[in-house]
Amino acid sequence: MPKSRIEAFTDAVIAIIMTLLVLELHEPNSPNWSAFLDMHHKFIVYLISFVSLAIYWNNHHHLFQLVRKVDGWVLWSNNLLILMMTMFPFVTAWVGDYPFEWAPQALYGIVTLGTDVAYYLLVRALVRANGEDSKIGQLFKHYPKSYLSIGLALLALLLGKLIAPIMVLVVNVLILLMWFIPEKAIEKSL
Numbered sequence: 001m002p003k004s005r006i007e008a009f010t011d012a013v014i015a016i017i018m019t020l021l022v023l024e025l026h027e028p029n030s031p032n033w034s035a036f037l038d039m040h041h042k043f044i045v046y047l048i049s050f051v052s053l054a055i056y057w058n059n060h061h062h063l064f065q066l067v068r069k070v071d072g073w074v075l076w077s078n079n080l081l082i083l084m085m086t087m088f089p090f091v092t093a094w095v096g097d098y099p100f101e102w103a104p105q106a107l108y109g110i111v112t113l114g115t116d117v118a119y120y121l122l123v124r125a126l127v128r129a130n131g132e133d134s135k136i137g138q139l140f141k142h143y144p145k146s147y148l149s150i151g152l153a154l155l156a157l158l159l160g161k162l163i164a165p166i167m168v169l170v171v172n173v174l175i176l177l178m179w180f181i182p183e184k185a186i187e188k189s190l
Contacts, residue, residue, distance in 0.1 A: 003067050006078055007060075013082050014057045017089065021049055024093040042096035048173060049092040053085060055179045056115065062182040063123065066136040066189065073125040081122050084115035095169065105165035106157060112172050113153035120146040135189050145183075149175050 025046045028035035036043075060081075091111050094104040123146065127137045156171030 001070055001075070003064055003070050006070055006075065007064050010060060010078060010082060011057070014053060014085065017085055018050060018053055020089040021046065021053070021092060024089050024096070039096075041099045045092050045096045045099065045169070048169065048176070049088045051176055052112070052115075052172075053088060055176055056081075056085060056119065058182050059119070059179060060122075062186045063126065063136070066134070066139065066186060067126055067130060068134065069129045070126075071129045074122070074129050077118065077122040077125040081115065081118040084111060084118045087111040087114075099169075100165055102161065102165045105160050105168040109153060109157045109160060109168040109172065112175070113150065113157070116146070116149045116153050116175075120150065139183070139186065139189060145178065149178065152178075 025042060028039055088111065091104065091108040095108045098104045123136075123140050123143065127134070127140055130136050132138075132141065152171055152175050156168045156175075159171060160166070160168035
């Protein structure tokens with residue numbers, strides 16, 4: 001299978017997920033600024049989730065610039081990544097309704113953790129399919145950014161349980177900052 005098929009499929013699914021995300025963002029119940037400010041937490045969580053999806057898409061796009069081959073492992077790990085991302089509209093809506101409650105924040109953190117793990121598994125599958133000596137194999141032989149993301153996502157859940165549920169979202173914003181600019185080494189290698 002050419003890599004363009006997996007890229008096109010992923011692009012389409014992420015576009016649908018982003019559309020579903022905004023459909024969960026309902027308008028204020030009256031036509032004034034105070035009504036909007038009353039729902040500011042929903043809007044903030046929406047923006048965080050939208051940026052998360054955009055960052056995953058940007059990094060996925062950069063990652064696939066290095067890829068020559070895909071195999072069954074790549075397809076399944078990419079599908080796992082997509083599965084985890086499809087949960088963002090649901091958890092975003094739940095956190096938007098209950099931003100300071102443990103269960104919604106915990107599920108948001110679990111979805112983020114699952115997405116980070118799925119991205120890591122996708123990278124490993126791509127290295128396996130393309131070889132350790134390929135460009136992707138050389139760049140991602142040791143990739144501490146993925147380990148750090150997974151560790152921080154676990155820390156977010158721990159802090160959310162021990163300190164305050166909102167810490168899950170706070171730490172996840174820090175993870176986003178780390179991934180905001182896609183891997184520069186990819187651009188240099190092309």
